[in-house]
Amino acid sequence: MSDTQSIMSSMVETREFPPPPDFVKDAHIKSIDEYEQLHRQSIEDPEGFWGERAKNHHWFKPHDTVLEWNAPNAKWFVGGKTNVAYNCLDLQIERGRGDHPAILWEGEPGEVVTFTYSELRDRVCQTANALKKLGVGKGDVVTIYMPMVPELAIAMLACARIGAPHSIIFGGFSASAIADRAKDAESKIILTADGGWRRGKVVPLKQNVEDAISQYGGIAKVVVLKRCENDIPWNDGRDVWWHDVVDAESTECEAEQCDSEDLLFILYTSGTTGKPKGIMHTTGGYMVYTALTAKHIFDLKPDDVYWCTADIGWITGHSYITYGPLQNGVTTLMYEGAPNQPDWGRFWEIVQKHKVTKFYTAPTAIRAFMRQGDDIPAKYDLSTLKLLGSVGEPINPEAWMWYHEHIGGERCPIVDTWWQTETGGILIAPIPGAITLKPGSATRPFFGIDAAVVDEAGVEQPANAGGFLVIRKPWPSMLRGVYGDMNRFQEQYWSQLPGIYFTSDACRRDDDGNFWLMGRVDDVINISGHRIGTAEVESAIVSHPTVAEAAVVGIPHEIKGQALAAFVALKSSSTPSDDLKKELLAHVAKEIGAIARPDQLRFTDALPKTRSGKIMRRLLKELASTGEVKGDTTTLEDFSVIASLSADDD
Numbered sequence: 001m002s003d004t005q006s007i008m009s010s011m012v013e014t015r016e017f018p019p020p021p022d023f024v025k026d027a028h029i030k031s032i033d034e035y036e037q038l039h040r041q042s043i044e045d046p047e048g049f050w051g052e053r054a055k056n057h058h059w060f061k062p063h064d065t066v067l068e069w070n071a072p073n074a075k076w077f078v079g080g081k082t083n084v085a086y087n088c089l090d091l092q093i094e095r096g097r098g099d100h101p102a103i104l105w106e107g108e109p110g111e112v113v114t115f116t117y118s119e120l121r122d123r124v125c126q127t128a129n130a131l132k133k134l135g136v137g138k139g140d141v142v143t144i145y146m147p148m149v150p151e152l153a154i155a156m157l158a159c160a161r162i163g164a165p166h167s168i169i170f171g172g173f174s175a176s177a178i179a180d181r182a183k184d185a186e187s188k189i190i191l192t193a194d195g196g197w198r199r200g201k202v203v204p205l206k207q208n209v210e211d212a213i214s215q216y217g218g219i220a221k222v223v224v225l226k227r228c229e230n231d232i233p234w235n236d237g238r239d240v241w242w243h244d245v246v247d248a249e250s251t252e253c254e255a256e257q258c259d260s261e262d263l264l265f266i267l268y269t270s271g272t273t274g275k276p277k278g279i280m281h282t283t284g285g286y287m288v289y290t291a292l293t294a295k296h297i298f299d300l301k302p303d304d305v306y307w308c309t310a311d312i313g314w315i316t317g318h319s320y321i322t323y324g325p326l327q328n329g330v331t332t333l334m335y336e337g338a339p340n341q342p343d344w345g346r347f348w349e350i351v352q353k354h355k356v357t358k359f360y361t362a363p364t365a366i367r368a369f370m371r372q373g374d375d376i377p378a379k380y381d382l383s384t385l386k387l388l389g390s391v392g393e394p395i396n397p398e399a400w401m402w403y404h405e406h407i408g409g410e411r412c413p414i415v416d417t418w419w420q421t422e423t424g425g426i427l428i429a430p431i432p433g434a435i436t437l438k439p440g441s442a443t444r445p446f447f448g449i450d451a452a453v454v455d456e457a458g459v460e461q462p463a464n465a466g467g468f469l470v471i472r473k474p475w476p477s478m479l480r481g482v483y484g485d486m487n488r489f490q491e492q493y494w495s496q497l498p499g500i501y502f503t504s505d506a507c508r509r510d511d512d513g514n515f516w517l518m519g520r521v522d523d524v525i526n527i528s529g530h531r532i533g534t535a536e537v538e539s540a541i542v543s544h545p546t547v548a549e550a551a552v553v554g555i556p557h558e559i560k561g562q563a564l565a566a567f568v569a570l571k572s573s574s575t576p577s578d579d580l581k582k583e584l585l586a587h588v589a590k591e592i593g594a595i596a597r598p599d600q601l602r603f604t605d606a607l608p609k610t611r612s613g614k615i616m617r618r619l620l621k622e623l624a625s626t627g628e629v630k631g632d633t634t635t636l637e638d639f640s641v642i643a644s645l646s647a648d649d650d
């Protein structure tokens, strides 16, 4: 564990924004007292609280016990049988939402398609039947590598309907990333598309799948959606067109009665070692928690047109494009492409055209918009917006203020939502009708979340002192493990403090009990709100035949929040050159995806190490961000290394 000394917050932010009276009037939760009373109840009697909330869902059989907690293993709604897709679709139709738009989709080239809840249910059933005919049974992991089209949401719901866990891989990841994940999950089927649109270009998804299969031969079936009509490789025995297998199927498919603890999905995320972790989420707890957080944090109402700009390939898209909003019967908007296609007004044009009421995005996007100028959003009618959200990294107060003023017209509360792939749903965020906002703070924990800031011994820190953010009680949507590696689960999250979930985030709590997140304390870098493990990038670089050793560190970046800097020592048979530098950067993009491509790459003869052989990333970080090293070098083995690195001018 790193030391807390370095976790000092210098941020002093005193601006406060109480809930606007107009917003409070119609809010689900209208006062701080109401929030505090519910929070207290949820902490004192979690089983009573969650047992009651579970009744708002459809269960084939209700639970016998709300929680079985054997740290670190939690079982929620034990003995209950349910189906998440049924709750997202059939239950909404039973509640009278059949003709209401469920998914409102806009493609990058501009097409608009709407699916009502009934239409979506029919399409999900057809797809579920097709999957069954292709041999997918309960418990079989289905890999999904698709663009942001409605069929991506349909595919995940179809899997949920038949009890087949999905493993969705972000469309920006490369062939090797697909192969690694499909292999780790022992998946035999991939759902993909010929391509997807991004900045006016076709992303060759099927080609990437083909390259992945050449690295991992376990894939027996590939279902291909026709999207861009681009030329693709084809294997007759293995590949089928989506429309050929789905369109003729029946629109009835009984929902599988899943156990509350059946695996709903795996989602791979970066950790501190080179190998991504398959985070496991199960059925009942995830269902109840995502529905309740979506309802209260976005204050969802029947007529909301809710837009989360994340990709479904990340946890934000899983929980707050698909499962959370649909369980609340609202319209969830999906957009396929880039924010600057054809120009930087695209998002605001979408808000205006579809009369978006709730808008959820990432600080990196907000900073990019800020940079393009206030006059761009000013051209659009954004008056339908009632609430804004932020996720993925700490939002700097200046970006918060810009978002508040130029997008929210100074009338929309901003919910800064802190959570992780592992937590399944939002853990810390304002309840917008109840909590006074402070720019840069995610404010208060959600119901059932017992969050604390502690030192390395687990002792709770006084107000305003920095420390580690931990969660002291189990919550329904918490991860149930790391796929195929329960040791890593124990080691990574539960070994620092027994029975307490360690988030790896630094934090402080102010006098009013608001949480201020201060970034990661491990070797995970947050680039544009997405987690990249430095070890993963290091192993990608080292896999290049010319490289002997590499170290990768995070450095501050104006738009992306953080960027990567790589230090590379070549084998003696190779010589540094600009061409080789380019080749190594392209190699990282090929191995992991463009998102992991370092912004800086320097060649060095050796890396600074401690006497025990650990690379001193702290020094490299300082060097990469400031150009020199002033920090403590007493444990450094060879001083000349730093001297020679500093002499290098990138």
Ligand code: WTA
Pocket: 269, 314, 315, 316, 390, 391, 392, 393, 394, 395, 416, 417, 418, 419, 420, 421, 422, 442, 503, 504, 505, 517, 518, 519, 520, 526, 529, 530, 531
């Ligand atoms: C960071 C994304 C500050 C944090 C949902 C966390 C944040 C990691 C916030 C998880 C926020 C996410 N304020 N930091 N509102 N939201 N983070 O798994 O470091 O992609 O541990 O989940 O992002 O990233 P992940």
